[in-house]
Amino acid sequence: MKFCSQCGALVERRVPDGEDRERWVCPSCGTIHYENPRMVVGCIVEEQGRILLCKRAIEPRHGYWTVPAGFLELGESTVQGAIRETLEEAGANVEVISPYAHFDIPHIGQAYIFYRARLRSPEISAGPESLEVKLVTADEIPWGELAFPVVRVALELHRDDVARGGYRMHNGIVTRDAAGKYVLLEHMAAPLVG
Numbered sequence: 001m002k003f004c005s006q007c008g009a010l011v012e013r014r015v016p017d018g019e020d021r022e023r024w025v026c027p028s029c030g031t032i033h034y035e036n037p038r039m040v041v042g043c044i045v046e047e048q049g050r051i052l053l054c055k056r057a058i059e060p061r062h063g064y065w066t067v068p069a070g071f072l073e074l075g076e077s078t079v080q081g082a083i084r085e086t087l088e089e090a091g092a093n094v095e096v097i098s099p100y101a102h103f104d105i106p107h108i109g110q111a112y113i114f115y116r117a118r119l120r121s122p123e124i125s126a127g128p129e130s131l132e133v134k135l136v137t138a139d140e141i142p143w144g145e146l147a148f149p150v151v152r153v154a155l156e157l158h159r160d161d162v163a164r165g166g167y168r169m170h171n172g173i174v175t176r177d178a179a180g181k182y183v184l185l186e187h188m189a190a191p192l193v194g
């Protein structure tokens with residue numbers, strides 16, 4: 001951030017009175033510009049033992065695979081956002097079955113919520129942000145070509161839940177370990193009914 005969005009003056013980095021960390025503060029009008037994590041919402045769409053994947057047509061990670069997901073918009077619920085992203089990216093009209101996972105990614109200031117969902121109608125098609133969409137079994141998931149570590153973590157847990165015969169609701173922190181490998185920390189899982 002360089003200029004105040006309220007008055008246009010140059011902002012500066014300092015600790016506001018009564019706070020414990022640096023913020024962007026406008027010395028002209030006094031506005032404190034808070035920066036908080038952003039929420040990403042998406043769907044793991046299940047269709048007869050398959051999962052809906054999208055090949056990204058946009059950066060970051062152009063050409064890599066993901067589940068439909070994107071930033072939550074103001075004024076919508078996380079379920080609405082997940083359904084909207086799935087329609088936009090995969091041309092899929094879905095209904096949400098249950099919550100599935102909430103992952104925090106503190107080092108990039110994001111939190112993810114994934115829902116399990118099913119198709120309301122069989123059509124799927126690549127939207128403007130996708131090169132290709134397809135339904136794949138766990139064996140067919142391009143594990144080495146997934147766009148984001150958090151998506152890999154979600155799909156691995158989903159695969160494991162299917163293998164063990166029961167879905168769980170997952171929570172945890174996706175971060176890098178000392179070797180730079182992405183790992184899931186503080187994993188909590190609770191059985192889902194249905």
Ligand SMILES: [Zn+2]
Binds near residue numbers: 006008009026027029
């Ligand atoms: Zn200002």
